[in-house]
Amino acid sequence: MEVLKYQTENDHLLIECRKGVMKIIPYTESIIRIRYTLEKQFGKKESLFVEPNTQQSIHFSVDENEDTIFFSTSKVRIQIKKHTAAFTYMDASGNILTKEPKQGGKTLVPTEVIKPVYDNNTEIEHTHNVDGARAKAAPAKRVVDRIAYHTKLEFEWSDDEALYGLGSHEEGVLNLRGTHQYLYQQNMKAVVPVLVSTKGYGIVVDSYSMMKFRDDLHGSYLWTDVDSEMDYYFMYGPEFDQIVKNYRYLTGKAPLLPKWSFGYVQSKERYKSQEELISIIKEYRERQIPLDLIVLDWRSWTGDLWGQKSFDPDRFPNPTAMMEEIHQLNAKLMVSIWPIMSNDGPNHIEMKQHGYLLGNQANYDAFNQEARNLYWKQTNEGLFSHGVDAWWCDCTEPFEADWNGEVKPEPEERLLINTNEAKQYLDPGYINAYSLLHSKGLYENQRQTTDRKRVVNLTRSSFAGQQKYSAITWSGDIAANWKTLRNQIADGLNMSVTGIPYWTLDIGAFFVANKEQWFWDGDYEDGCDDLGYRELYVRWLQYGAFLPVFRSHGTDTPREVWRFGEPGTIFYDTLVKYIKLRYRLLPYIYSVAGWVTHEDYTMMRPLAFDFRNDLNTYDVKDQYMFGPSFLVNPVTDPMYYDSGSVEMEGVPKKRSVYLPSSSEWYDFWTNQRLHGGQTIKAKADMETMPLYVRAGSIVPIGPDIQYTSEESIEPLEIRVYTGKDGSFLLYEDEGDNYNYEKGEFATIPIHWDDQNNRLTIEERQGSFSGMKTSIDVLVTVINGMEEEPGKGDQKKIKYTGEQKMVTFK
Template sequence: MKLKDVHSGSGGVRLETTEGIMHIAFSTPGIARIRYTLDSELSRKESLVVVSHPEAGGIQWTVADHPGHLEISTALLTIQVDKLTCAFSYWDANGKLLTKEPSRGGKTLERTEVYRTVFDAAADKVETGQGADGLRARAEGINRRLDRQAYHTKLEFEWQEDEALYGLGSHEEGMMNLRGRHQYLYQQNMKAVVPVLVSTRGYGILIDSCSYMTFHDDAFGSYLWTDVDEEMDYYVIYGPEFDQIIAGIRHLTGDAPMLPKWSFGYVQSKERYISQEELIATVQEYRDRSLPLDCIVLDWQSWPGNLWGQKTFDPGRFPDPPQMMHSLHAMNAKLMVSIWPIMAAGGDNHQEMSGRGFLLGNQATYDAFREEARELYWKQANTGLFSHGIDAWWCDCTEPFEADWNGAVKPEPEQRMLINTAESKRYLDPGLINAYSLLHSKGIYEGQRAADTVKRVVNLTRSAFAGQHRYGTITWSGDIAANWGTLRKQIADGLNFCVTGSPYWTLDIGAFFVRNLKEQWFWNGDYDEGVADLGYRELYVRWFQLGAFLPMFRSHGTDTPRELWRFGEEGELMYDTLVKYLKLRYKLMPYIYSMAGAVAHRKYTMLRALAFDYREDVRVHNIDDQFMFGPAFLVAPVTTAMYYGPGSRELQGIGKLRSVYLPAGEWYDYWSDERTQGGLTIEAKADLETLPLFVRAGSIVPLGPDVQYADEQPEAMIVLKVYSGKDASYTLYEDEGDNYNYENGSYTTIEMKWSEADRTLTIGKRSGSYTGMPAERQFAVEITGIAGRCIVSYQGEPVAVREKDLKS
């Protein structure tokens, strides 16, 4: 491929080649959009992922013609185009190579025919059945028709030797650094796809494709391949820091809105609470035991009888939904309810969808790609559930056409990909099979926003896609199994999800499947006795410790109960340890909610791979079992058994330590305040009560009181704990805790700065206001290693607290 001609205009730079057209445009000085087609003109198809486009003439760039290449440059980013091969390379403003294509060129388009299935209601029999993950409906669809011509696209890179890559979403294999790896990108129970890569070289790549994809960095090459696209369309995003790359991704795909404060508290779930009485009694038990709780979850079959997916309460088990909600709200607890995109015949939800032609070919799953269908789905959810006062959605099974959850043997990875993508393509456009969850989430978000201004949207969803975070979603990792290997893999899965720009991820604390049913490959936990097995109790405690440092803190699963008192009683080690971390989560609420404010207002990420903060330290690139929780905390979960094996078998001779790498700088052990020099690996105390937890020197951590729910004491004193050793800053964020008034400026920030030289903490002037804001707030200032504290009555004006002001 050779470069023939170049045209630079207000919309970007058009490159005419011997094999099609390429186009370069800039969304910001650090974000380049590259498109490529073999057609005579670029596609006019609107993106489902990208919502931000630059104004014409808003970004300045130059085109420089050199003997062998072109240089298209902004103030931050330069793209060099080889005239002989049209190979691209990407450079920062200082002349550092970010990444490049192979010298022969890295873009390949292969024409492909796109077919759609035409269903004949008379000829195509619908078969329905129920598996471990819910109702499934299938129609054969014997008629296939040619719909259009499209492309397979292949985008190749030559990544650098010292480069680490992260992203692609949450997958079950526990891959951290993706170098030398291969990943299939399609939606499935334990796969949540986000087509974003982020590199330690200081750039990110967003592929704007909704089709099935693959990623390779192995013997087959280093590339991203898409199955069905109108053209190649991708973005290169310059950082160089990960937070800057994430900001660029959200610039393109939309900001993450504030979640309500309660959603950062503890969420109790299981499969399943079966009645109004059980829900209320469970919350009451938490209150009677003084165990903090903010939300309880009603899993599947809230609906009447066998009407799977019907969005109404069963009147026999939930006879008075308004009274149920009144009782829960009176105990300051919220209710999340599971809803499904698939509906069994016989209910009025299904009948209404079918009558208006809004069901896909299996005559059970609604067509989320149609706006009218999304509006009807919301209308049904609102009438049947939300109008009664429920607080949050659990949009389960948002990858509605998986087909491999059966049998005793797990299919091979490529076989699973073929089974599942073929099933999705049967009912969905092949170019859109990864985006169902994105559109489903859009309908819930826009519907609730139009119907209600008081409650922020909370949507826990099993599947994900680029841009979905703008709809108030939290993604969980699917129906995982209870064993130590899964626990460890989940850490890398969550970190790679959050590095894509989607900030809210969680998991089933304790795993979904606990027992081992040999006839079903996915039901492969190690603990047939559930909570009666001391081995499972130990695993659950470690999972709970990890969960306390995730964006959503949520227990869930089948086979065995999950409430805290199922794991022992007060005075017993397992129970007391669970209570310790439950209360720690609430103590950290000012810190966590301030991070949520930073997510919404400053495009921050709270669950952070170590490369966010230590990108140039090659020793962190492959660490898959540690992470930063915000700017202060380094978390090192324990992922091996130390006390018991399955069957309550007591383990002998196992030390109660785990290795922890502390990056350069100074660190404090959170539990002892002992100060340690970083840049080395230590053996940290890790008995059952102790999650290895460290605080970075140069941190200010706001801590709240003991509370029973997140917003119990909004005017309570906040402890400002300074971890000295270097200068520090922190922004305390507060708002009304729910509603969207913050979008109109109804919130406050207080900038806090610690000067190491002066040994002084300055609490800055309060900026902003909101309804219910305390006119006066008390802060207690503590400095690690210094006895005493200083109580400050703060009225919004700057206050300086010196070390010598602390009193015992």
């Protein structure tokens, strides 16, 4: 693809090739947009996820020699070969980050876009399966809508380079090198077209069609199914946090979730009545087990009116009073709502009358703003006006079609089944974006309705930009076995590395038993009565306590803590131990959440995020950092019981843990101090998930509380892990409104001077309504000689907002 000529415009470089035209546009010094078309001019389609007005006025230079054109900003340099138009991406010093094959890396292949046409005679087939209601329609005819392109963007990745991202899938792959991935939405696949490299760069592909990633015998590339042109962004870090910051600059910041959303979430399929919901909350309160949110799964509506957004008056006779009682118990309620409506319920009929349904006359058209507004109007009138706190947007990949049969279809077959079904009702160029627009409608409309309650949306799909709509993605209807638990760790990390900060899963998995359908693939027929499942559930909850959102859910068996034993039994006591630990860590967790919003931080971090220079971290897929301090190491193998309560013998109660280099580490449970750069066998009995704290960490730890807003007279503990200088920014605000956007929040910078054994609590910055004017603080210094946590050198002080120094001998 020979370059014929080029010209420099005010804000871009235009390159005319023998086949097509390219445009290189600097958005910032570190973000470069690249477009390529075979048409006479570039398209005018607006991006669904890139924020408006993100293109800055950036100085760039263009130079050339006999065979090369050089495009440069102060941070990024792109070398374009004149004979092939092959790109080489470099930093400002000329270090190669990545490159295209020498023959060129961009290909566009024309393809016909087929559009189904429906009319008034279209027959609709309504069905139900375990994944909810479905409606299928046969189009009256199909027509060619337009000519678009398959796009292919090729790279030559380095042998020592690791790649992460693309969303949360079900294979348990962390480093994507040497693998392939199909990017389309289905129950256990959540797509984000973002790729991040340990070489210090990221790629964002502005496409909403089905995509493929390959790094195997077929090549190394990103491929899209239906696009009018190739359109992508190259983001330079080089650190992962800088890449994520660039991504959020481009696609939108993540709003702060309410403080209560970081507490414990109790859910199951399903609570069926007003009385049952309240009784479960009361049981938690009586047992003094912390709880903040309970979830009402599907069929809150009347009878078979699937997707109706209102309460069944027989089972929820007074929803306003129910919500008042739930709130008086210091809990919140999340309700499941669906984008599909059927059986001519009031919501369904209203959508149909306005013409806001897709071709199956069941799913509302989330791409239509007026349809999104009506969807919220229905949600508000039927649920939000009664005081409901949060949304569970289930089935937001609305057209999957492979959840049936005894045998799981092959990956390529699943790809065709699901994408062909989606193309029946959505433009092929947009089948991955439904969840993005659905989330947008809920967020924007709730924000217009009130600023007193932060938006919370738990949804099963994801896409680039969805973080700006307060969306939390969960990993779908997974099955209860140890392999799934292992896989989920990598799946969540590949979601978080893309810049989507909030990801979670069903603690204990959704399907627990084993039934005829391929997806109902759990190992535990007796559910929580099976000691093997109890062990798995304990390990899953230990892991879940260190996820951004801490949520139990599933079918087949109850999920409340007391279903796994009573006080004094190892299962019950361990579950309570980790739920309480989660609440004690809330000052740390909520501060980190504040950084996510204000500083574009990432809470759940693959090891390469913080230890990019340690190549040993690149393929560690069962460990991660939770914030700056905690190295989390879930136990992913049984040690006590097999399924059927069969006791296991001779299994060591340990797991292998790699401690990254360039740091020393503390065992959180024993305070033992260990050198980094080594693999150890860590204690991992039932009560112990190996947990390590990085030297130099400052960890704020709160008192035992039963819900996130509970006040306590106990002091805030600031725990310092010595061995290195450290800092922490303690963040506080009102907890559940948007006043923080007006600057109504407070931060307290805290620093540890390791050489002088001195902790400095700086002057508080900012304020908010209800802020405490003084805080009792217990400073604990850990140096590795202690016998148990919290028993290091300690000093009590009263912090009143002025600078305070505490020196230890």
